Amino acid sequence: MIHSVRLTSCLILLHLFVGCASEKTEDLPEHLSTIENLTVYSENPTPATDIELIRDISIGDTDEVFFGRMVENIAVDHSGKVFIADLAENTIHLFDSDGTYLQNFGRSGQGPGEFEAIWDFDIHDGKVHVLDYRNSKISVFDLDTFEHIRDHDVSLHNRRDNQPSWISWTRDKGLFYSPTDLFVRADGKYLLLFSDEGVGSAHNIDGRTYEGSIFDPQTDEFTQHDVVSFEWTGQVLVHEDGGSVMVMFRIPYKRSSLYDYTNGQFVHGWPEEMLFRFYDGNGKHQKAFYYFYSNAALYLDDVLMHFEGSGDDFKHAIRSDDKPETWPAFQSLTLDDESRLWVSTITEDQDSYKWWVLDETGDLIATFSWPRNYNLKLVKDGHAYTMERDLETGQQEVVRYKIKVGI
Secondary structure, three states: OOOOOOEOOEOEEOOOOEEOOOHHHHOOOHHHOOOOOEEEEOOOOOOOOOEEEEEEEEEOOOOOOOOOOEEEEEEEOOOOOEEEEEOOOOEEEEEOOOOOEEEEEOEEOOOOOEEOOEEEEEEEOOEEEEEEOOOOEEEEEEOOOOOEEEEEEOOOOOOOOOOOOOHHHHHHOOOOOEEEEEEEOOOOOEEEEEEOOOOOOOOOOOOOEEEEEEEEOOOOEEEEOOOOEEEOOOOOEEEEEOOEEEEEOOOOOOOOOEEEEEOOEEEEEOOOOEEEEEEEOOOOEEEEEEEOOOOOEOOHHHHHHOOOOOOHHHHHHHHHOOOOOEOOOEEEEEEOOOOOEEEEEOOOOOOEEEEEEEOOOOOEEEEEEEEOOEEEEEEEOOEEEEEEEOOOOOOEEEEEEEEEEOO
16 A cells, blocks of 8 residues: 655655655654545645635625525525525525525425425536435425426435445434435435434434435435445534533534535545545545644633623533643635635634635645635635624625635
């Protein structure tokens, strides 16, 4: 087995590594030694060029729609129309490329084309594919008319003759996995990730995973299980005080499994280090790259600053938690339609992230700083789309930015 390591400053052939003979190479973490096709970069790399993101349009509350809680992602079609899933109303809002509200489709319910919990959706081959987490189904709509075409049952519980290996042990732990993420592959098959997102008093967090399967909508059958498997973690803090249990999500210093899929590539990373591993649509490992990175020191006052306005019980739980000495290396990752990887790295600045844009080989293209409330969701056709929340009013909006590289 041969491993390759490349530093941006030089290239020297060795028996097991390609890279600079340096103290940094010798300090490579031991757990990376078994990763095939690994490229390693030195700390504090110099970007190849500059990047600028210019605010273009914003989509916020209108007379027709009020944004409540929204699903975690958005979608954009080939003409630039923006689709936003409203989790509170169980519908999808459609906006023209200039931000004008057009219509909505889908509604609450258990019937055809109805939802109880929109969790994810994707656009592919002239159709909108919408995942209902609670009912374990995917509803398909025509992209031109938005008429409901059909539903696909993607639950596993009634498929006794075609179940993945993890079903038995998840049930033994009192977990019931449902599909949480939907990616439509180029061949039209669904790459689905399953997990149990419910955390309560019997939380059973240890051992939870994300499990990947492939579903063929033409045959309504799963064609492959155990495609990928990652630890869940979920940035959850469970605080037990006497007889009461408090469950808090999205604690920023907690470990979380981060991933994305586009152009036939699935990328996964753990935020405590700048290691990114890539797989094809069938779960086969392709490549990985790693950057040496000095994580920023974590201080309690900085953590509490992110939760201003929270109750005393919440702050007590944060103070009582066993916190790491440093922040994670990064907070989020996004693959764009040109196979570039956008990573929000964490620095000592508590108000903003330093974003890295990496090309498909891992080389650093550019960096830029953005406020932390700019939640990047999609990069497509030369534009970046964010979900932003006004810190004073709490209102949300989707903002489109034009990307200029090499300014």
